[in-house]
Amino acid sequence: MKIRNVFVACAVAMLMAFGAVALTGCGPSDEEIIREGVTEQLEAIKTLDPALLDELATGAGTTEMAAYGIDPKEFVTSYLAGFDYRVDGITVDGDKAQASVVLTCKNLKEFEKGFAEATQALASDETVANMTEAEITSKIGQIIMDTLGALQPTETAPITIGYELKDDTWMPDSNAEQAVSNALFGN
Numbered sequence: 762m763k764i765r766n767v768f769v770a771c772a773v774a775m776l777m778a779f780g781a782v783a784l785t786g787c788g789p790s791d792e793e794i795i796r797e798g799v800t801e802q803l804e805a806i807k808t809l810d811p812a813l814l815d816e817l818a819t820g821a822g823t824t825e826m827a828a829y830g831i832d833p834k835e836f837v838t839s840y841l842a843g844f845d846y847r848v849d850g851i852t853v854d855g856d857k858a859q860a861s862v863v864l865t866c867k868n869l870k871e872f873e874k875g876f877a878e879a880t881q882a883l884a885s886d887e888t889v890a891n892m893t894e895a896e897i898t899s900k901i902g903q904i905i906m907d908t909l910g911a912l913q914p915t916e917t918a919p920i921t922i923g924y925e926l927k928d929d930t931w932m933p934d935s936n937a938e939q940a941v942s943n944a945l946f947g948n
Contacts (some may be wrong), residue, residue, distance in 0.1 A: 791858060792851040795924055795931055799860050803846040809838060817841075829902030839906060840867060843914035856926035857934075861919050864944045867912040875908040917944040 789797070805813045818833035826833050845865040852859050883889060883900060892900070920941065923934035 791853045791926075791931065795851050795853070795858050795860055796848055798931065799848055799851075799862060799922065803848075803862070803864075806841060807844050807846065809841060814838065826902075828898065829905060830899050831902045831906060835906065836909070839909045842910075843867070845914070849919055858924040858926070858931060860922045860924065862922055863919050864917045864941075865914045866917065866945055867909070867914050869945070871912055871915075872908060875911065876904065879904045879908055920944045 814834060814837060817837045826836055843865065844867075847863045847865075849861040849863060851861075880901070883904065889897060889900075920943070922937045922940055924931045924937075925934045926932075
């Protein structure tokens with residue numbers, strides 16, 4: 762199983778949900794509109810909004826996880842446990858804007874390190890020789906979930922999410938996905 766692919770699928774689904782909300786530019790100031798939009802999207806992740814959770818679970822490599830006996834909703838819920846955020850500031854310059862955001866989330870590199878250690882321990886366990894392929898696969902699924910559950914969320918460095926004003930609507934720019942992805946994966 763390519764664990765990174767499952768995380769990437771989950772993050773892509775999260776980013777698609779994040780980018781799907783347009784911020785209309787009438788009423789409050791542009792800064793307030795952008796802050797409100799960023800907060801709304803990140804709050805849905807933080808509170809594990811049921812509709813968003815369903816969307817993320819559907820996009821999170823469901824087929825690959827099922828082979829290991831992992832429920833996609835449980836995976837996403839564990840992955841996002843402890844997720845938090847802080848919007849440090851919004852700057853607007855004409856039709857461009859930037860939101861400075863700090864995320865608190867689990868780190869993929871730390872997961873990979875813990876998973877590698879756990880699978881090495883499994884490989885050196887003499888009882889594995891007596892296990893069926895299905896039992897080994899199930900054990901790997903358990904290791905994935907245990908490793909993910911044991912991770913403590915950490916604060917990322919501030920990221921910049923860019924916005925562009927198009928047709929009186931503030932939309933995340935083309936670099937927003939990469940900024941969030943880098944933070945989520947600890948790149």
